[in-house]
Amino acid sequence: MILRRCEGLLEDPHTYPQIVPALSMMFFIEREELSLMPGVYLKEDEPFENALRRFKKQVQKSGVLTETKKRRAYEKPSVKKKRKAMAARKRLLKKLRRMRTR
Secondary structure, eight states: OHHHHHHHHHHSTTTHHHHHHHHHHHHHHHHHHHHHSOOOOOOTTOOHHHHHHHHHHHHHHHTHHHHHHHTTSOOOHHHHHHHHHHHHHHHHHHHHHHHHHO
């Protein structure tokens, strides 16, 4: 782990200001990488179906499947721009409908 390699450096007050920002950046990067992969540990006496349900929920929240579907085929910049414009229009119309009903 990063902390174990840098323990000696943290004890020296002269290297501390240079090491701390680098360490915080490394921890940020590590945490980002770890949070990308959804996973579930099976608890004691827990049915497999419950663990599978928790896993599916984590996959849904992380957006892995939607990202995979997006990357399945190349999307030209013009098509991407058009899709984003249509999504913005749809959001605006939805917002206007909500405002009318209130």
